[in-house]
Amino acid sequence: MATGAAGMEAPDPRTEAVGPTTHATLPGLPPAWTKRTVLRAKAGAALRRLRLKLAGSRLSVATLGRAPSAVALNVQPDPFPGSVDEANALFQGRYRFAGQLLLSPHQTPWTLGGASAEWQEALHDFHWLRHFSAAGGDAAGRQARMLLDGWLKRYGRFDAHWWRPDLAGRRVMAWVSHLPLLLDGADLPLREALLESLVRHLRYLGRTDKGMAPGPGKVVALVGLALGNLALGQWGRPLARSLRRLDDALSGLVLPDGGLPSRNPSDHLAVLEALVRMREALAAAGQMPSVAFTRALDRLAPALRFFRLGDGRLASFNGGRPGDIARIEQVLALAAPRGKAPGRLPHIGYERVEGRRFALIVDVGAPPPPGHAAEAHTAPLAFEMSSGRDRLIVSCGAAPGLDENWQRVGRSTAAHSTLTLDDQNAWVSVADFDIGLRPSLPAMVTTATRNEADGQVWIEASHSGYGPRLGLVHRRALWLDPEGGEIRGEDRIEPRGRTPGRSLAFALRFHLAPDVRASLTGDGTGILLRTPGGDGWQFRALGGHLALEESVSIANPGPPRRAEQMVVGGSLDAGRVVLRWGLKRLDAKA
Numbered sequence: 221m222a223t224g225a226a227g228m229e230a231p232d233p234r235t236e237a238v239g240p241t242t243h244a245t246l247p248g249l250p251p252a253w254t255k256r257t258v259l260r261a262k263a264g265a266a267l268r269r270l271r272l273k274l275a276g277s278r279l280s281v282a283t284l285g286r287a288p289s290a291v292a293l294n295v296q297p298d299p300f301p302g303s304v305d306e307a308n309a310l311f312q313g314r315y316r317f318a319g320q321l322l323l324s325p326h327q328t329p330w331t332l333g334g335a336s337a338e339w340q341e342a343l344h345d346f347h348w349l350r351h352f353s354a355a356g357g358d359a360a361g362r363q364a365r366m367l368l369d370g371w372l373k374r375y376g377r378f379d380a381h382w383w384r385p386d387l388a389g390r391r392v393m394a395w396v397s398h399l400p401l402l403l404d405g406a407d408l409p410l411r412e413a414l415l416e417s418l419v420r421h422l423r424y425l426g427r428t429d430k431g432m433a434p435g436p437g438k439v440v441a442l443v444g445l446a447l448g449n450l451a452l453g454q455w456g457r458p459l460a461r462s463l464r465r466l467d468d469a470l471s472g473l474v475l476p477d478g479g480l481p482s483r484n485p486s487d488h489l490a491v492l493e494a495l496v497r498m499r500e501a502l503a504a505a506g507q508m509p510s511v512a513f514t515r516a517l518d519r520l521a522p523a524l525r526f527f528r529l530g531d532g533r534l535a536s537f538n539g540g541r542p543g544d545i546a547r548i549e550q551v552l553a554l555a556a557p558r559g560k561a562p563g564r565l566p567h568i569g570y571e572r573v574e575g576r577r578f579a580l581i582v583d584v585g586a587p588p589p590p591g592h593a594a595e596a597h598t599a600p601l602a603f604e605m606s607s608g609r610d611r612l613i614v615s616c617g618a619a620p621g622l623d624e625n626w627q628r629v630g631r632s633t634a635a636h637s638t639l640t641l642d643d644q645n646a647w648v649s650v651a652d653f654d655i656g657l658r659p660s661l662p663a664m665v666t667t668a669t670r671n672e673a674d675g676q677v678w679i680e681a682s683h684s685g686y687g688p689r690l691g692l693v694h695r696r697a698l699w700l701d702p703e704g705g706e707i708r709g710e711d712r713i714e715p716r717g718r719t720p721g722r723s724l725a726f727a728l729r730f731h732l733a734p735d736v737r738a739s740l741t742g743d744g745t746g747i748l749l750r751t752p753g754g755d756g757w758q759f760r761a762l763g764g765h766l767a768l769e770e771s772v773s774i775a776n777p778g779p780p781r782r783a784e785q786m787v788v789g790g791s792l793d794a795g796r797v798v799l800r801w802g803l804k805r806l807d808a809k810a
Contacts (some may be wrong), residue, residue, distance in 0.1 A: 319777020617775025
C-alpha cells in the first residue's frame with residue numbers, strides 16, 4: 221500500500237492488483253515522429269502550398285467565371301439560433317467578436333483598424349447573419365444587405381487572404397443559410413454580385429481541395445462547398461463529388477475513438493458542428509448521408525462530451541479554447557441528444573474520471589503527428605479538473621486573440637498543471653517552415669495504463685521528453701475515489717541511463733482557475749481552496765516546498781486575467797525524486 225499526501229493509504233498496482241480491469245493507452249498517434257515521416261510531411265506540405273498558390277493565381281482567378289443568368293436558389297437550414305440582443309448591438313455599430321469590442325457606428329467595419337486576427341475572421345465569416353435573421357424585419361434586412369454590399373465591393377471577386385479555403389467555406393455556409401435575409405428587398409446589382417461571388421467561391425473551393433492540409437479547416441471548406449452545391453440546385457455530380465471528397469477527408473481524420481490527430485478539443489467542436497450542419501441540410505433535401513459520414517459523426521459526439529468540464533465548456537489542451545457553452549450544447553443536442561462521456565480516448569491519449577461533483581481529464585498522449593502539431597502544447601501528463609460547475613485546476617490557456625509572445629507562454633510546459641525540470645519545456649519545439657511547430661527528434665514517447673475496481677481508478681503514465689537532454693523520465697500516478705471526493709497523486713523523476721551530473725530545479729505546478737480563492741494553512745503544509753460555487757478542497761504535498769504563486773489565465777478571449785498556482789518545488793540532486801500530493805473535498809454538496 222502507498223501512503224498519499226493526505227495521510228491515507230491508497231492501493232498501489234505496482235505491488236498489488238487493483239482489480240480485474242486494466243486498459244493500456246495506445247502509444248501516440250501514427251505516424252510517429254521520425255526523420256522519414258518529417259520529410260514526408262514536409263514534401264506533402266510543399267506540394268499543397270504549390271497547389272493553393274496555383275488555385276489563387278491570376279489565371280485561375282480569371283477563369284472562376286461569372287454566375288449563370290438564371291438559377292434557382294435553395295435556402296439551406298441554419299440549425300443554430302441567432303440573438304436579437306446581438307443584432308441590436310450590430311445595429312449600433314458595436315462589433316464584439318472573439319472577446320474584442322470595436323465600435324463603428326458611422327462607418328463600415330471592413331476598414332476598422334486595431335482588430336485581432338480572430339476578430340477579423342469572425343467578421344469575414346458572416347456567422348452574425350443569424351442574429352439579423354433572428355431580429356427579422358425590414359431594418360435587419362437593410363443592415364445585413366448594407367454590410368454584404370460593402371464586403372462584395374471590396375472582396376467579392378477574390379482576395380487571397382480573405383478567401384482562405386476554411387474561411388471561405390464558413391462564409392458560404394452563412395450566405396446560403398440566410399438567403400431570404402440577403403435577397404428579399406435587394407436591388408438587382410446586389411443580387412447579381414452575391415450570386416456571382418457565391419458561384420466563384422464554389423469553383424475556388426473545388427480547386428483547392430488537394431491544396432488543403434488534412435484537418436478541421438478542410439472539413440469546414442468541403443461542407444461549405446457541398447452546402448453551396450445544394451443551394452444552387454447542383455444535386456447531381458457536383459454534390460456527389462463534394463460529398464465524396466468530404467468522406468475521404470473524414471476517413472483519415474476521425475480516429476476510432478472519435479479523437480482527432482491534433483488532440484485539440486476545439487477542433488472536435490468545429491468538425492462536429494460542420495457535420496451537423498451538413499446532415500441537417502441533407503435531411504432537408506431528402507438525401508441520406510454516407511456510412512463514412514455517419515460513422516464519423518457518431519464517433520465525434522462522445523469525444524466532444526469527453527472534453528467537457530463541469531461548467532459545460534471544453535478543457536484547454538493543445539490549443540483548445542473553453543468555447544461558448546450555448547454553442548457546445550446546441551451542437552451536441554443536434555448530433556446526439558443523449559449520451560455519456562467515455563472514460564478514455566485511447567487513440568489520442570486522454571483519460572477521464574468523473575466523480576461526485578467533480579471531473580478530471582489527464583493528457584497521457586504523445587505530441588500530435590506531422591501536419592497536426594502547429595498548435596500543440598508541450599504539456600505531457602498535465603490534467604484539468606472541475607468541482608461542481610466551476611473549474612478548479614486548469615492550464616493557463618491558448619491565448620486566443622493575443623500576440624505570439626502570449627501564445628508561446630500558453631504552449632509552454634510551465635503553463636500547465638504538470639512537472640517541469642530545469643525550467644525547460646518537456647519537449648523542444650522546432651519552427652518548421654513547411655509544417656509549423658514540431659518536436660525535435662528523437663520525439664517524446666508516452667505510456668499509460670488505467671486500472672479500475674470497486675469504483676476506484678488508478679492511472680499511471682510516463683513520458684520521456686526530458687530524456688534526450690537530461691536523461692530523466694517523468695512518471696505520474698493518479699488515484700481517484702470518485703464517490704469520496706479524493707484524489708491522490710505521485711510524481712516521480714527517474715534516471716534513464718545517464719544522470720544529468722548537476723543539480724536541477726523541479727517545479728510541480730497546479731494552476732488554479734482565476735475565480736478560485738486559495739490560502740496557505742497556518743502550518744504552511746497545505747492550501748485551502750474555495751470555488752465560486754462554494755466547494756472547498758484541501759491540497760497537501762510531500763517531497764518539496766509548497767508555495768502559492770502568481771499565475772495568469774489566457775484561456776478566454778480578452779485581456780489576460782490574474783490567477784494563482786500551487787507549486788511544489790525543490791532541487792533534484794541524485795537524478796531521482798518522489799513527490800506525493802493529495803486533494804480532498806472538505807464540504808461536498810449533495
